[in-house]
Amino acid sequence: MHTKLPNILVVDDSKAILIVMKAIFNELEMPEVTTCLSAVTALEKVKPDINFYDAIFTDLNMPEMDGMELIRNLGEIGYCGAIVIISEMDPKIISLAADLAKQHNAHLVGNLTKPVQLNQVNTLLAKIAQLNSHTLVKERPITKAKLISALKNNEITPYYQPKININNNQIQSVEVLARIVSSKDERVILPSRFISLAEQCNLINDITFTLFEKACGDIKQLKEQLGTNLKLSFNLSPCQLDDLNSPNKLLQLLQKHDVLPSDVVLEITEQHALSSYTQLETLNRLRIFGFGISLDDFGTGFTNINQLKQLPFTEAKIDRSFISHIETDKFSQVVVSSLINMTTQEQLELVAEGVERPEELAYLKHYQTNLAIQGFLFSCPKAKAEFISWAQHWIKTAAKTKNS
Template sequence: MRTKLTNTLVVDDSKAILIVMEAILNELEMSETTTTCLSAVEALSKVKADINYFDAIFTDLNMPEMDGMELIRHLGEIGYCGAIVIISEMDPKIISLASDLAKQHNVHLIGNLAKPVQLNQVSTLLTKIVQLNSHTLVKERPITRAKLITALKRNEITPYYQPKINIHTNLIQSIEVLARIVSNKDERIILPSRFISLAEQCELINEVTFTLLEKACVDLQQIKKQLGNALKLSFNVSPRQLDDLDTPNKLLDIIKSHDVSPHNIVIEITEQHALSSYTQLETLNRLRIFGFGISLDDFGIGFTNINQLKQLPFTEVKIDRSFISHIETDMFSQVVVSSLINMTTHEELELVAEGVERPEELAYLKHYQTNLSIQGFLFSQPKSKAEFIPWAQNWIKTATKTKKN
């Protein structure tokens, strides 16, 4: 993952705030260049000049001529895809509404800085911005089309597994299937960031997806024998595959051939791309009619607002790691997650916090008295079946003992 931003824009009608922000960004060395503007009108013109130039925009709310919310709306209209942070002390209700409005404007509002601005606050938000950008930026050079075709021919598409764990019982609720290419020659592992986008571009995503699902269904039988029959598999489907009305039938045929019920499979759809076409919505509906669970993955990085969550046929929502990272000190993330917990509890949706990597994050999430599941490196990195089963058996034994005590 890239560890710093290339270009950052700070917008505030106070020269003092601009000087402080520029000094903090320089001290943190997480932004190569910082541009400052005393007005939102000037800032908007700079963004329009090159829509992809700025990785992040920090903006005040209360400014003359054009205020911060108006700037955010205009950024959405021109298709700005970077992160946006508000520099303002915000009431929780304002945070919640601003976050929802930002999604309706198709922009990524991911936090707020209270005045006077503190270095540690900026550092935390820059980390979140880098995480947000990791969804769209290329971390490593993609493999070639020829190499992907060879991997498919050699049957090297391999499922890896990562658990979702109940925050209160510590028991494994379900298991996410993650794609890897594992070389038959030297067992070298290629991560999905290097081949999933390529597979979409080359129209090979069905081959990758269906091969992975076939293998995961075979593994599920053994996993259930070792760990228990209540486990479900979560499985990622590309948003592009939702444009194919036959996708539900194809998925159903595969799992039925392995005697797996659709009730044991949760289809994860990333929120990075807006779900809007009638074809996509029909595909989602047919998946639910067939009995598949539907999870909205990476909630927070895309444009599905809470009202849409009530209307679409999701059974689970996964909070993106950028809202979990340092949540114990980030009021913006706390308000967004609290609103989501209230909504999912009322709508009887499962809720998963992804990317839990620090004990402080886990401790804060435990304060929510809800049936939350958690997923992240704090518990387990994705593992092959051979590694995952013994890890899970040991985890279950430990969790059971802890529960009895």
């Protein structure tokens, strides 16, 4: 089931298309949909509150202002929601439109072909809900006092999720994810409830360094169980790149535990554009020190293909919104295919995150490339002991499958 999105705007100069779209949304139990016959009118509806509409569905070929011009204007006014094109498009047009949208800081996530079908819309709503999960808080955040208490009581705990090579089923790296585990009742608090707060309160470095400290202490045991080539991936907020001393701090933590920078990949989220000279200098120094640098959630933010080529990334992670139902989603297929071709040419590692269904895995295998896959189809993030137990079972099962 998709998460229902209460505020949707549909823009098309055809009254017939608007009637069809309203009927489809009504069938999907989403009757409160705004429609416009003109892009100019649509833009005027968006401007008073740019966060009001969760998604905008727009035609391309319209008089006065066409769809691409509307997308550019939406990006310029800071609209953060998802954008869907209602049009049959050539794959080259899809690829160029997606890249142009990103350059305008707009989130183009898919296209609907005419005649529009209910199942197409339903699939896109699931994708839009995933995009919004990056920015919309689903649960109430904890208090600053509780976060400070968690840090003081050493409750920041690393959870581990594997990235698996699609060709040989080997665990090639592990992402380290933050959890708060209560020292009183072992209740687990997810990062969606405290990471944004930590960034706002300038406590994000404390969380990151705590995770580094604990995970680096675990890496010897993890390598013994999973293999000596194993790498650990950590999330790094773009705001942490504003600290020019952060590469030195991270390096000191690694040296303390006799861990090499080449054993570590730093995942930089794409939600905020990397633009300041300080951020770019920090990024460069991390690569000079030998850290791997991954562009996380690629497709949901502001980094276009050219920036991915020019900046010193070693890996890109395809956002889960482009993996969801990829076997039937033409737009996602074009975007992912383009990214695979580019990363292959640039010799970048590529990870598909959010793989949850066997159909998605089967489709990704068709690319026949050295792709890593990550998602609940294999394992959710787990505490160390539980993760090692899972990994041991996975390795045995993969070996049996290979030898059978």
